[in-house]
Amino acid sequence: MTEAPRIFGQFYHISQGMTMTETGRRMISPFFVEEALDCLRRQGKSPKKVLAAIGLPARIEGPISAEGYGALWLAIAAEMDDEFFGMGGRPMRCGSFTLLCHCVLHAKTLDQGLRRALRFLNVVLEDPAGHVEIADGLAQIVLTDRADGRSAFAYRAYWILLHGIACWLVGRRIPLRMVDFRCAEPDHGADYRLFFGAPVRFSQAVSRLALDASVLKLPIARSEQALKQFLRNAPANILVRYRYDAGLAAAIRKRLRQVPPASWGAFDDLAAQMRMSPSTLRHRLQAEGRTYATIRDEIRRDLAVELLQTTTLGVGEIAARLGFSEPSAFHRAFRKWTAKSPAGFRRETATASGSR
Incomplete structure (x- = not known):
């Protein structure tokens, strides 16, 4: 055979x-x-x-x-x-x-x-x-x-x-x-x-x-x-x-997406809500290669991209919705995420959509 x-x-x-x-x-x-x-x-x-x-x-x-x-x-x-x-x-x-x-x-x-x-x-x-x-x-x-x-x-x-x-x-x-x-x-x-x-x-x-x-x-x-x-x-x-929606990090992401970023609690509060000690939660996230800070950053990034692509909200208002204390902090974070300014990203997206 x-x-x-x-x-x-x-x-x-x-x-x-x-x-x-x-x-x-x-x-x-x-x-x-x-x-x-x-x-x-x-x-x-x-x-x-x-x-x-x-x-x-x-x-x-x-x-x-x-x-x-x-x-x-x-x-x-x-x-x-x-x-x-x-x-x-x-x-x-x-x-x-x-x-x-x-x-x-x-x-x-x-x-x-x-x-x-x-x-x-x-x-x-x-x-x-x-x-x-x-x-x-x-x-x-x-x-x-x-x-x-x-x-x-x-x-x-x-x-x-x-x-x-x-x-x-x-x-x-x-x-x-x-x-x-x-x-x-x-x-x-x-x-x-x-x-x-x-x-x-x-x-x-x-x-x-x-x-x-x-x-x-x-x-x-x-x-x-x-x-x-x-x-x-x-x-x-x-x-x-290795899907993005697997594991403990995904459960935390889902929980955070249900409330506005400005209302997110501290790490210890999250651990209590999930009925874990802070050290246990931190250890389990580390095993997935994640931290509470990186998960929050990812959600803010995704929301920022969505708001810039689908709304006409000003950058200052978007920054406030995402829980940033001032627009300049949002600018720095967005450049870190995408290597572009929020305004530049919005213009590029609009140009691409227009060409299609």
């Missing part, structure tokens, strides 16, 4: 299908499913056959579980012999993701691991090509295209792979500060914003993913055995474990 192709560290058997379970929380938009199936159609292959092989109906009308989407990714990769849905300059042949993980496993820091991963993907895919730029406290992974650019789905797939590996290497979710897409906003752009849990902009000069530069110093200490376990569950574990 011919050995089945190894995909994302797993042996994929179409004849056996795959049993899927619901996450109960993290569901994948049907638009993302349809975009993945379109990749099959462009190569003249039958989506119905692939969907049937993993026990999904021929017509997907609602969200599916992360495990279901992971199974679909595996099935499409097997059918196309391409783990990047046929969207690169060259196919990412089955087994490439496993080799990529081995390539970065023994890096000493996340900085070294990311740069190795980008070199690997540049060689395998050829186009797009990625590199790291560091400025204004941000580490930006920038993608350049030889041709006219790609779909939002292609860039999203690239970010899923790269961000997922990075999070696994350091053992925690790495918060995203900004996600830019070179392409125009698709009809379901809201799904992209919800998926990343960070400010998302379309019609930009380049596609980029921005992280705090400080995370590049994080050490990597993963074993070969840990890698085997990671690969057994990929890519579904990337979609579930």
Whole structure:
């Protein structure tokens, strides 16, 4: 019997299908499913056959579980012999993701691991090509295209792979500060914003993913055995474990979003509300790589972006709504978050929307 192709560290058997379970929380938009199936159609292959092989109906009308989407990714990769849905300059042949993980496993820091991963993907895919730029406290992974650019789905797939590996290497979710897409906003752009849990902009000069530069110093200490376990569950574990809405930090974020920033209490008050001692809450947040201050900053940042994009409120009024004592403090914080002034960000967003 011919050995089945190894995909994302797993042996994929179409004849056996795959049993899927619901996450109960993290569901994948049907638009993302349809975009993945379109990749099959462009190569003249039958989506119905692939969907049937993993026990999904021929017509997907609602969200599916992360495990279901992971199974679909595996099935499409097997059918196309391409783990990047046929969207690169060259196919990412089955087994490439496993080799990529081995390539970065023994890096000493996340900085070294990311740069190795980008070199690997540049060689395998050829186009797009990625590199790291560091400025204004941000580490930006920038993608350049030889041709006219790609779909939002292609860039999203690239970010899923790269961000997922990075999070696994350091053992925690790495918060995203900004996600830019070179392409125009698709009809379901809201799904992209919800998926990343960070400010998302379309019609930009380049596609980029921005992280705090400080995370590049994080050490990597993963074993070969840990890698085997990671690969057994990929890519579904990337979609579930390192989502922005997982863990204690997500529960705190949800609690804080229910009240105005100006009414947020002190850390000890939060601990009491959550029936924990301050030391226990602090320790559990540290295990997720988070702090109360960073969670509050992220919410303020997201609210600031939303208010600047969707309202005509003055910068001073936005600053007050976000709980800043004065507009100058808001200006400093917003520059730290986005490397732009609030007014500059609003003008840029308005220009991009007008061009669309």
